[in-house]
Amino acid sequence: MSTTTQARPRPPVGGRGMPGMGMPVEKPKNFGPSAKRLAARLHPERVALAVVVLLCVASVAFAVAGPKVLGHATDIIFGGVLARMRDVPGAGIDFSALAGVLTWVLGLYLASSLFGWVQGRLLNDVVQRVVYRLREDVEAKLHRLPLRYFDRQPRGELLSRVTNDIDNISTTLQQTLSQLLTSLLTVVGVVVMMLTISPLLALIALAVIPLSVVVTGVIGKRAQKKFVAQWRQTGALNAHIEEAFTGHQLVTVFGRQRESEAEFRRRNDELFESAHGAQFISGLIMPAMMFLSNLSYVVVAVVGGLRITSGTMTLGEVQAFIQYSRQFTQPLTQVASMANLMQSGVASAERVFELLDAEEQEPDPREAAVAAQRRGRVEFEHVSFSYREDQPLIEDLSLVAEPGQTVAIVGPTGAGKTTLVNLILRFYELDGGRITLDGVDVRSMRREDLRSQVGMVLQDTWLFGGTIRDNIAYGRPEATEEEILAAARATFVDPFVRSLPDGYDTVIDEEGTNVSAGQKQLLTIARAFLASPSLLILDEATSSVDTRTESLVQHAMAALRSSRTSFVIAHRLSTIRDADLILVMEEGRIVEQGTHDQLLEREGAYRRLYNAQFAAATS
Incomplete structure (x- = not known):
């Protein structure tokens, strides 16, 4: 085995807390392209949308026809009153004609x-x-993203895109x-009706359109920037809240409540300023x-009155035109009032599209390789890897784990122990070399096939x-009740579960607050047991278990590892004395390897770790 490695840099983010809070935000796309892309997602519904348009045309057509028909009713009343005032014999209001016109108006509306x-109901569907x-696409995208992406994204920010932005x-x-x-x-219909009544008045009413476009464009352009900032800062605030709530105990223990509150107030103030400015x-x-609109209405009323006095228009026509002028400006006003909502929605769409456009992990090969026999033999062949291109972590690493062998990896925090097992699972892709499982390059396997052979604690x-039963069977839902109980007994879960009032039907909340830390660890070990993988990865799997339970679990693990290859990452050296091979890592390098007794005899790095640990334990 040859190993030449350099000091391990930390990954882009840590495993806990909220990573990437200070990372720069990419410049958002323009309103136009994002709006077009959002509209393109309506394409699969083009048939239903065509029906919606037809229904909307019919609805608007009937509504637009109403005022003109109603104008005839006004002319009937005005004509009858005027004839009676002139003492025309038999003159008066023709109530029969008036009733017919009003019936038509009622039917139209x-x-x-x-x-x-009907159109609204169909459009809602x-x-x-x-x-x-869109939610399905986002969910599928999340499963295709590499772990590096999640390393660089605050969880609260990501959740904000998946929930708040999609809801918006x-x-x-x-x-x-x-x-x-x-x-x-409505605008199209009203313009047609106004032109049929009076082209002159129509031109006066239409003069408001260019002014409206200019006003909406100028104001909307300024608002767009504010809405983009609003949703970006919403994500940042959610990220801080998620971090503060997740680490609430630590914040309290270290007395950082004031600093956390100050950070919250700062981000909340930024969100307030951008949201207030946008609105x-x-x-x-x-x-x-x-x-x-009111200016146009006044001009139309004055000119219309003059045309009545000149006899070029009837009172009913002017009344209908005034109604149309109000109907004409009303939809323009509604479109303008929707500008803030549209700006906000497109700003959210930009953020979701940024997620959908993120670089994906390498796709699985079309013709995936499958090992002839699952034995659990793992081999690293001249492997190179780095979290950052300018800071190599592992270079030219080679090692072999034979079937049924237990390989323990020890070393100080940050030495690169977890990185090795992450590479086996293809959580990160290699920069050079290859890793094989039962003689098959893991990169030629489907990730699902690869990870189905691995159990991880x-x-x-x-x-x-x-329920507790559901959690144990998570990795193998088809397991029988007998198999679940057998796994629970092997990992010493069964005694404490039977002491609970509801036994295996005890419901565990998402945070697992109704079971102790040690009991949660035992349940995760039972989950891995039940999955019956050919390769086990145990990353400090007994760290939360008390000394007595640890001894029992070690016996169970020994029986399980007898026919499986195991990688055990451990800080407590007492848990890996029986390992077939112990790898000692320092600053990303494997500095020693051998059995427990062999490494103690060499009086090297392992011996120093051993003495330091047990000296601390007895002091």
Whole structure:
């Protein structure tokens, strides 16, 4: 075995706490490209959207026709009143004609409402399916991302993108698509009706459009930057909160509550400023549009009155036109008022698209290799690896773990012990050399096939919300009750579980607060036992177990390791005395290897570790 390694740098982030808090944020995409990409996700729903458009056209058409028909009713009333004032014989209001017109108006508005309701219901289904697929894409993407990506992303920030930002996209699509479609069609319909009544008044009303576009564009451009900052700072605040809550005990023990509160206030203030600025700036659109709308309304009313007195228009036509002018400016105002929501939704879409565009891990080979027989032989052949290109960690490392052999890896914290087993599992890709499992290069295997042969027990225990039975069977859901009980007995889980009121049906919360740290560790060991892998990786697996239980678990592990290759990472040297091979690592290098007795006789690094540990234990 040849080993030439250099000092191990720390990975980009630590295993605990919140990594990457100070990392630079990439410049977000422009509004246009992101909005187009978000709209492209509606393409699978094009048939349903076509039906939505047709229903919306029908609804708007009936609604737009209403004022003109209602204008005839006004003319009937005005004509009848005017004829009576002139004492025309038999003159008066034609109530029969008036009733017919009003019936038509009622029917038009009822039909418009019905089509609008159906269109809204169908569009809601479309939006929910689009967001459903987006969540699926994000979930699938997370499984294709390399571990390096998660090393560089604060958990709170990542969770904010997966939850808050997607929810914001859903809200934006739900509230804007229907209103935007209805508003645009209403504008088109109203313009057509206004032109048929009076081209002159139509030109006066249309003059507000370029002014509206300019106002919306200027204000919206300023608001977009604020919304991007708002959602970025929302993610940063969530990251800090997640970190503070996860490490609440440490924050309290070390008296860092004031510093944590100060950091929270700083990030909360930043979020307040960006959110306040975004809402304030975008909120200017609505008053500006209302001012332009009212200005247009006054001009139309004055000119319309003059045309009535000149006899070129009837009162009903002017009334209908005024209604249309209000209907014309109202959808423009609604579109403008939706600008802040659209800006916010696109800002969230940018953040989600950044996640979807992140570089993925190397894909599994199409024709995956499979070992002829699962024996658990692991070989490192001239392996090189580094977390950073400019800081090599492992160079030209070679070693062999024979089937059934127990290989213990010891050394001070940061020596690179966990890195070796992470490379076996392909959590990180090699820079050079190769690792084989039963003669097959792990890079030529599917990750699922590779990891299905490995059972892993970590120092950091992790239990899932569910029963104790579910947690033991997590790695092998098809296991029978007898197999679960056998694994529990082998790992000494059975005695303490039977002392619980609900036994194996005891529900464990996600944090595992209703069982002790040692009991959680035993449950994770039982989980690995039940999976029955050909290769075991035990990373400080007994660190949270008391001395008496540790002795029992060591006997169980010895029986389990008899037919399996095992890599044991340990700080407590008493747990690896019986290992077939002990590797001693310092600063990323394997400085010694041999059995426990051989290494003690050499009086080298292992002997120093051993003496330091047991001298500390007896002092």
